[in-house]
Amino acid sequence: MNVHVKSIAACGPGFADWETLRGHFTAAAPLPADFAPKPQGALLPAVERRRASLTVRLAVDVAQAALQQSGLKAQDVALVFASSNGDTNTIHNICTALATPERFVSPTNFHNSVHNAAAGYWSIGAASMQPSTCLSAREYSVAAGLIEAAAQCATENLPVLLAIFDTPFPEPLHAAMPTRHVFGMALVLDAKPEGSLARLSLTVESAAAPNATRMVNDENLENLRLDSPAARSLPLLAALAAGGATEVTLDYADDLKLKVECHVVMTQTD
Amino acid sequence: MKTLPFQRGKGDRTVFVQALALTRYTVVNALGRGVAATLEALQSRRSGLRPCDFMDAALDTWIGRVDGLEIEPVVARLGEYDCRNNRLAQLGLAADGFDAAVAAARARYGAHRIAVIIGTSTSGILETELAYRARDAAGKLPPAFRYRTAHENYSVTDFVRRTLQLQGPAFTVSTACSSSAKVFASASRLIESGLCDAAVVGGVDSLCFTTMYGFSSLEIVSRQPCRPADAERNGISMGEAAGFALLEKTDGRGDAICLLGYGESSDAYHMSSPHPEGAGARLAMSQALQRSGLDAADIDYINLHGTATRANDSAENMAVAALFGGRTPCSSTKGWTGHTLGAAGITEVVIACLCLREGLLPASLNTVTVDPSFTMNVLLENRRQPVKRVLSNSFGFGGSNAALILGVAR
Numbered sequence: 001m002n003v004h005v006k007s008i009a010a011c012g013p014g015f016a017d018w019e020t021l022r023g024h025f026t027a028a029a030p031l032p033a034d035f036a037p038k039p040q041g042a043l044l045p046a047v048e049r050r051r052a053s054l055t056v057r058l059a060v061d062v063a064q065a066a067l068q069q070s071g072l073k074a075q076d077v078a079l080v081f082a083s084s085n086g087d088t089n090t091i092h093n094i095c096t097a098l099a100t101p102e103r104f105v106s107p108t109n110f111h112n113s114v115h116n117a118a119a120g121y122w123s124i125g126a127a128s129m130q131p132s133t134c135l136s137a138r139e140y141s142v143a144a145g146l147i148e149a150a151a152q153c154a155t156e157n158l159p160v161l162l163a164i165f166d167t168p169f170p171e172p173l174h175a176a177m178p179t180r181h182v183f184g185m186a187l188v189l190d191a192k193p194e195g196s197l198a199r200l201s202l203t204v205e206s207a208a209a210p211n212a213t214r215m216v217n218d219e220n221l222e223n224l225r226l227d228s229p230a231a232r233s234l235p236l237l238a239a240l241a242a243g244g245a246t247e248v249t250l251d252y253a254d255d256l257k258l259k260v261e262c263h264v265v266m267t268q269t270d
Numbered sequence: 271m272k273t274l275p276f277q278r279g280k281g282d283r284t285v286f287v288q289a290l291a292l293t294r295y296t297v298v299n300a301l302g303r304g305v306a307a308t309l310e311a312l313q314s315r316r317s318g319l320r321p322c323d324f325m326d327a328a329l330d331t332w333i334g335r336v337d338g339l340e341i342e343p344v345v346a347r348l349g350e351y352d353c354r355n356n357r358l359a360q361l362g363l364a365a366d367g368f369d370a371a372v373a374a375a376r377a378r379y380g381a382h383r384i385a386v387i388i389g390t391s392t393s394g395i396l397e398t399e400l401a402y403r404a405r406d407a408a409g410k411l412p413p414a415f416r417y418r419t420a421h422e423n424y425s426v427t428d429f430v431r432r433t434l435q436l437q438g439p440a441f442t443v444s445t446a447c448s449s450s451a452k453v454f455a456s457a458s459r460l461i462e463s464g465l466c467d468a469a470v471v472g473g474v475d476s477l478c479f480t481t482m483y484g485f486s487s488l489e490i491v492s493r494q495p496c497r498p499a500d501a502e503r504n505g506i507s508m509g510e511a512a513g514f515a516l517l518e519k520t521d522g523r524g525d526a527i528c529l530l531g532y533g534e535s536s537d538a539y540h541m542s543s544p545h546p547e548g549a550g551a552r553l554a555m556s557q558a559l560q561r562s563g564l565d566a567a568d569i570d571y572i573n574l575h576g577t578a579t580r581a582n583d584s585a586e587n588m589a590v591a592a593l594f595g596g597r598t599p600c601s602s603t604k605g606w607t608g609h610t611l612g613a614a615g616i617t618e619v620v621i622a623c624l625c626l627r628e629g630l631l632p633a634s635l636n637t638v639t640v641d642p643s644f645t646m647n648v649l650l651e652n653r654r655q656p657v658k659r660v661l662s663n664s665f666g667f668g669g670s671n672a673a674l675i676l677g678v679a680r
Contacts, residue, residue, distance in 0.1 A: 155462045
């Protein structure tokens with residue numbers, strides 16, 4: 001299955017945007033070790049921004065960055081949001097509240113607790129009635145998101161804004177799901193090749209396929225890849241930065257791999 | 271199985287879509303285990319709702335609880351997945367010969383050619399809620415707590431995939447109360463794209479404190495059994511359910527019940543209130559009609575989302591009336607099952623299948639006086655008549671809307 005990449009966004013430890021991460025990939029520009037991104041949720045109206053959690057703001061920011069770069073309007077793209085951990089702080093807030101005698105769950109926490117909260121905020125902020133599909137597949141969420149987004153491109157005749165994001169849980173849940181870093185990325189994908197940066201050919205392969213691609217010679221990014229389910233996308237982002245043709249293998253369910261043949265067709269300019 | 275796509279739609283809207291048959295379906299809910307229990311309850315107007323007796327929840331409300339979950343753990347080989355939600359999934363997979371039908375499909379297609387896409391809103395969060403109550407003096411969760419296999423969103427899909435020994439593409443769709451309607455759209459796309467030959471779709475959502483106390487704090491939980499579309503309706507009754515369908519390609523011949531169309535949209539209005547005129551709901555329904563190549567007049571019955579909140583039913587009435595006028599019979603079946611949230615879509619798809627199979631239009635149970643401002647045709651009595659096409663609505667928080675059309679293909 002082929003799909004074309006119109007634009008790319010990324011946000012994580014050491015990089016607030018794709019340009020910074022791409023500079024690291026292409027020119028070995030160092031990523032500041034102490035930089036942690038602070039997503040703003042800039043697209044959201046002030047009243048919604050106040051209610052939006054870190055996870056929501058992260059998702060909205062990477063989605064907006066990719067959309068802007070694509071030149072498309074929010075009303076003209078469908079949404080696929082993939083996240084393993086979901087809204088970590090909200091889940092913690094609710095479970096904490098439910099362990100008190102009052103069991104008072106605040107209305108804002110409750111409506112933020114749905115896994116599609118980020119997509120809901122996006123649709124409000126972007127005034128888009130296009131459908132959104134929000135999914136989870138643990139550390140396979142990157143592969144699952146790509147599959148759903150590419151299948152939508154192939155069958156729905158509409159570009160897709162794919163955002164993949166995860167945030168850390170606070171303690172005590174952090175001990176059970178020890179993601180440490182905020183990481184988000186987004187791609188605008190389309191069945192049509194016009195004006196695209198790259199072509200991705202996706203193939204689902206069974207157990208005999210090679211192991212998932214690692215971030216070789218880049219210990220920090222390899223650690224990030226393993227830290228955050230959403231950061232399993234880093235080898236794909238590296239391939240998109242590298243140019244030319246690169247084959248990337250992503251884990252997909254216990255007994256599957258997703259092979260992504262990445263052909264960069266247009267050099268990105270600074 | 272080689273089949274040809276068949277043509278649907280009219281004029282320049284013509285699309286070629288692979289028809290998908292629901293070759294086996296099942297449901298477990300407060301009415302009982304398997305489709306026969308749900309059918310019997312629909313026919314006899316027996317509600318599954320009872321005064322809240324869920325664990326130590328101190329809420330003055332009625333719920334659709336599934337009996338036996340407290341004492342029937344998941345099979346030993348998948349013991350690490352044990353939680354209320356996966357226990358409920360297990361009951362569903364064992365009902366109506368669903369597991370055997372999937373085993374036969376596995377032999378036909380190969381395990382890696384059958385996808386698993388399950389909807390849930392809260393998965394196994396009850397495990398985490400209880401673990402937070404049991405934190406030690408240092409604030410740590412109990413050592414036995416299992417986040418990956420018991421709580422997280424993918425747990426239920428992983429559990430279903432392992433139980434059925436499938437190896438195809440898999441993910442959880444979690445879009446609140448539209449989750450297990452949207453799985454049909456995702457599965458349809460995966461099959462049409464050639465990524466799989468068949469799919470197990472469904473939804474599993476179980477009672478938990480997050481939703482019970484969350485909906486309570488929004489003040490949209492009724493103290494009585496819910497009364498969808500009633501002038502005096504005052505909120506939802508929460509329920510729990512598991513339901514599954516096996517989707518396979520078909521040539522559209524015969525009398526198999528097929529997915530004829532789906533529509534999806536976003537309200538872009540508010541996180542927990544529907545668009546007051548149901549604009550998103552209307553868009554989803556009209557897209558489902560368009561995709562199926564059907565007109566409003568071709569729909570024999572609408573299974574409403576019908577949660578029995580003031581806002582939902584009012585918005586849905588406006589959306590339905592705008593597309594269907596006051597003609598098409600419609601009802602919400604949440605008076606029977608309660609609102610099963612992420613499992614509502616599959617629950618009502620299975621009810622739609624029973625309507626089609628049995629020629630039954632269920633009433634809006636518990637509804638006494640239809641809201642006088644409503645113009646949609648709400649059924650107050652069960653009706654028997656041939657049924658060829660059913661539209662089922664599912665809407666969720668975040669303004670996530672899905673509409674499905676089911677029926678015989680030709």
